[in-house]
Amino acid sequence: MNKRHLFLALSLFCFGFWTWTSAQESSSPPVEEKQIEESPDLSAEFSLLQEEVKKLRLAVEEESAKAVTPVTIQIPKINVDTAIEQVGLLENGQMGVPADEDQVGWFEPGVKPGSKGNAVIAGHVDSKTGPAVFYELDQLVAGDEIVIVDEAGNTLRFEVTKTERYETANAPIKEIFGATDKRNLNLITCSGTFGSAGYDERFVVYTELVDAEIPLADDVVLEIPTNVELRGTFLTWHAVRNDAVIGYRIYQVIDGENVHLASVPSHARKSIEVPDEAATYYVTAIDRLGNESSPSEATE
Incomplete structure (x- = not known):
């Protein structure tokens, strides 16, 4: 157990x-x-x-x-x-x-x-x-x-x-x-x-x-997703080259708050349709232990 x-x-x-x-x-x-x-x-x-x-x-x-x-x-x-x-x-x-x-x-x-x-x-x-x-x-x-x-x-x-x-x-x-x-x-x-x-x-x-005082077992710094772009209502990004990464989280900035919008598995297409093409978005990478990278550059 x-x-x-x-x-x-x-x-x-x-x-x-x-x-x-x-x-x-x-x-x-x-x-x-x-x-x-x-x-x-x-x-x-x-x-x-x-x-x-x-x-x-x-x-x-x-x-x-x-x-x-x-x-x-x-x-x-x-x-x-x-x-x-x-x-x-x-x-x-x-x-x-x-x-x-x-x-x-x-x-x-x-x-x-x-x-x-x-x-x-x-x-x-x-x-x-x-x-x-x-x-x-x-x-x-x-x-x-x-x-x-x-x-x-x-x-x-x-x-x-x-x-x-x-x-x-x-x-x-x-x-x-x-x-x-x-x-x-x-x-x-x-x-x-x-x-x-x-x-x-x-x-x-x-x-x-x-x-x-000592490094902890799951202290991990993950690479940040790159090339995050908003093309109309489609958000795209480049994958992180790390076998431990299992997926990505997409956040939308709403009234100054970062709201988790969606999660995409690493084996899926690095593209999703978003609800508002005028909004701001960013992407993070997630590994198997739940460690999350710093946010990518935000879309404009």
Whole structure:
């Protein structure tokens, strides 16, 4: 079973752990199919052939294997500098918890910090004896720094983008654990009022990678499509000569916003009909891991 998708077995528990009901588990599609749909959903967008689907799976698995294994987390604003435990799923389907309330737990079956996707680290807010490691997590605001240190002492620096409080039953599983082409790290702890069923809220800190001391496995700079021209209502461009490129995305500029108009597989004709010959368009290249090139020169 692919580790990157075990988050689908989670449901919110204590400081942010999820499980699906047995009915949901029994109706879930096979992992092989789910992997392609979520890591990332390129097969549908670019109509990949079967051989390309296999290559995509291998590329995703290779990228995950080379990513950073976290051992320490540092949050300067709230004086956190502690070890990271690796936790997984318990026999009852719940996510494991750190054995030490002064340490945090990284969901090891999920995304590794620094990889594309949502890596998740959780920590206790308190214990029977007093405050725990994430007691002051709710003091973080956008712009604050989170540092992850790997086994070799290399650091990944994340920056807080937002914080949210959710009622236990309404926490968005896909937003916290789901697939994304960004390199996110989400921190979770308990919040709200404590009752017989535990805390009634979950506090989530969303962060995004801003700096890394080492090259990451899928740091790729793709060539930019060239010779992008608009001839009447037909947009044309030249292919990028790279076997890893599986397709192209076409964007239209509407009221200053770049709107994804269409996607074209690499084996198809590099030409599409566009809705407005007076509009501005540009094209990007996409590889098997979902990396996207910089935009081409815009049409005039």
